[in-house]
Amino acid sequence: MGADIRVRPWDQPNSGSHSSTEPVADIEVRASALHGIRVSQAAVPLAIDELPVFFVAAACAEGETLVRGALELRVKESDRLSAMAAGLTRLGVELELLADGVWIRGAASGFGGGTIESHGDHRIAMAFATAAVRARAPIEIRDVASVATSFPNFVTSAREVGLQIELCPTLAS
Numbered sequence: 290m291g292a293d294i295r296v297r298p299w300d301q302p303n304s305g306s307h308s309s310t311e312p313v314a315d316i317e318v319r320a321s322a323l324h325g326i327r328v329s330q331a332a333v334p335l336a337i338d339e340l341p342v343f344f345v346a347a348a349c350a351e352g353e354t355l356v357r358g359a360l361e362l363r364v365k366e367s368d369r370l371s372a373m374a375a376g377l378t379r380l381g382v383e384l385e386l387l388a389d390g391v392w393i394r395g396a397a398s399g400f401g402g403g404t405i406e407s408h409g410d411h412r413i414a415m416a417f418a419t420a421a422v423r424a425r426a427p428i429e430i431r432d433v434a435s436v437a438t439s440f441p442n443f444v445t446s447a448r449e450v451g452l453q454i455e456l457c458p459t460l461a462s
Contacts, residue, residue: 290350293321323350325395330358337361341416344373348382349423350395357390366435367408376405376417380424402426411435418447418454429457 295317323346333356336343340359347354362369374386381401383394402424407414414433421428436443444454 290323290326290346290354291321292323292346293319322397323347323395325350325352325354325393328354328356333358334361338365338412341369341373341412342419344377344391344393345416345420347393348377348380348384348395348400348420349397351397352395354393354395355390356392357387359391360389365410365412367410367413369410369413372406372408372410372413373416376413376420379403379405380420380428399423399425402428404429404431407432407435409435411439415440415443418443418452421454422452 296314297317298312298314325347328343333340337359340356340362344356347356359370363371370386370391374384374391377384377393377400380403382396385392400420400423402421403426405413405417405428407417407430409432411433414430414436417428417430440446444456447454
């Protein structure tokens with residue numbers, strides 16, 4: 290997609306305070322112009338949990354992005370395909386929801402704001418929090434309590450990288 294990303298793997302991923310069977314790395318990301326892509330079906334299982342935020346990146350890209358073979362997203366904590374499609378549509382992104390994926394026409398100039406239903410799904414909530422960076426109006430995300438369970442420091446971390454997040458008691462539950 291043309292993203293400027295640098296990955297610095299840790300030499301000993303199971304040392305110190307981090308213990309994981311997955312690779313561990315520091316990731317540096319810089320602003321860059323993105324372009325739409327066709328995601329190979331072979332890549333989808335490797336990134337299944339990252340696809341909600343990837344859909345936001347696709348919505349910010351120039352051109353079209355197509356993801357197929359992501360049927361598993363329909364049976365996660367929520368139907369992530371439907372939830373992301375509904376939310377992106379609410380923000381004014383042109384897309385087509387498919388049975389096993391989504392086609393997105395990027396809006397490189399950004400998109401609107403609105404109220405998003407996260408369906409209690411932490412990945413949906415966090416994906417739309419990142420979308421606020423490119424929104425021309427505020428994005429309100431409902432039912433975000435699950436974020437505190439999966440990523441307790443999300444709000445602090447997001448603020449550290451420049452996101453303007455305000456917790457609204459009426460929207461948090």
